Amino acid sequence: MELNGVADLPEIRPGDDIAALVADRAALEPGDVLTVASTIVSKAEGRTADLEDYPVSGRAREIADRLESVAGEEKDPRFAQAIIEESSELLIDCPFLLAETRFGHICPNAGIDRSNVPDHDLLLLPERPTESAERIRSGLAERGIEDVAVIVTDTCGRPFRHGQTGVAIGWAGMPASRDWRGERDRDGHELGVTVQSVVDELAAAANLVTGEGAGGTPAVVVRDWDFGTHEGSDELFRSVEDDLVRQALRTWRADG
Amino acid sequence: MELNGVADLPEIRPGDDIAALVADRAALEPGDVLTVASTIVSKAEGRTADLEDYPVSGRAREIADRLESVAGEEKDPRFAQAIIEESSELLIDCPFLLAETRFGHICPNAGIDRSNVPDHDLLLLPERPTESAERIRSGLAERGIEDVAVIVTDTCGRPFRHGQTGVAIGWAGMPASRDWRGERDRDGHELGVTVQSVVDELAAAANLVTGEGAGGTPAVVVRDWDFGTHEGSDELFRSVEDDLVRQALRTWRADG
Secondary structure, X not given: OEEEEOOOOOOOOOOOOHHHHHHOOOOOOOOOEEEEEHHHHHHHOOOEEOHHHOOOOHHHHHHHHHHHHHHOOOOOHHHHHHHHHHEEEEEEOOOOOEEEEOOOOEEEHHHOEOOOOOOOOEEOOOOOHHHHHHHHHHHHHHOOOOOOEEEEEEEEOOOOEOOEEXXXXXXXXXXXXXXXXXXXXOXXXXXXXXXXXXXXXXXXXXXXXXXXXXXXXXXXXXXXXXXXXXXXXXXXXXXXXXXXXXXHHHHHHHHO | OEEEEOOOOOOOOOOOOHHHHHHOOOOOOOOOEEEEEHHHHHHHOOOEEOHHHOOOOHHHHHHHHHHHHHHOOOOOHHHHHHHHHOEEEEEEOOOOXXXXXXXXXXXXXXXOEOOOOOOOOEEOOOOOHHHHHHHHHHHHHHOOOOOOEEEEEEEEEEOOEEEEEEEEEEEEOOOOEEXXXXXXXXXXXXXXXXXXXXXXXXXXXXXXXXXXXXXXXXXXXXXOOOOOOOXXXXXXXXXXXXXXXXXXXXXXXXXX
């Protein structure tokens, strides 16, 4: 398996065609996986916003006040309002905001970025990243580049472990997971591992190549990796019913 | 960045020298990262056990009974006992066991594997995986293979997202994380990403190559990846004080 950053992508602006920009700079081949950082997808889709776009609700003011009293530094209630509007649920509202985006991804601040955006205050995540991935994949196909899977990536932290890792938030041309259930080890025992989240592993691998900041390469080509003949699944984001940690957070919030 | 599985490793037995077995099969170079699945590290370290080694305590019986009444299938209280003995805390005890191992890793069943072990019932995780990684790294150095970082990996599920991914449980010759704090994006803004868990990303990437079961390659060589000149940190496992989700799980367990 080989990973290479796509060199010399320009600063992305609203309306830019990411498929075209990548196709001009990378010799993509059938079977490749192309990962694209959500930051450039959002920029191409014009998902920028300004704090003044978010008139502050009572709830946003309450959240900002509480964050301020805990953190001891000024928190902008309009930023809290933006997070509320981008979310379907706030899992944690103090001492930081952990939100489920409307498309099901759970991450701090609903993934809203306050760096990385030149002429505005905020960069929102793509509205439907799987559709974004499908559009890029179709754009490549229109240029004769067939059979390339596309993953839109984000980086975020996680419970239990320090640090952030690359994760997938949208994907096209491949399933999210590879299902090993029913397969056997060398000794004929059923495997302990059942469902492997390959889109997240590909996003994590790509993030090692992407880097951050001025020298970053927000698109990465993965070559010579094969999904294989396993069953696949497109479930990536757990529902509340299927996630004890979310249930515990609800109880804890209700108590607190 | 390039990843290649180490081909033709034999079935690993207690006392086997993993460094020697890998060195004979892969032309390692300075700067490479070698990932090794915890299963083979545990086998080499003789970390197998049998259910009869675990006389059942009252707590183990209680846990097994409760799991059985929820799952509707028989649960062996000796397995619960093994998990208790390998753990410093049970974060969830029903409907499955989520445990913190004595070295700080949080995973289902304290990472005890019931497949993958030919002549025994159980395969435990290495007792101190970072020391295991250091031993393999020293073993390579003794063979004249200098400057290879070593990561011992596990696969496990996580909150919020379906599926399992490769993660690091021990590492040597590199820091666990890369610190981007204080660095700037193209426009001079401070970066949103702060600490990147590179050992977990490398473990995830390697897991794409490793596969599972009969065709698996439990050791993978990562080439042409560079940690760079960033600050590093060796913190990987969060403490309770630093993890709201763990705090929420404690409250929830006390309630339940």
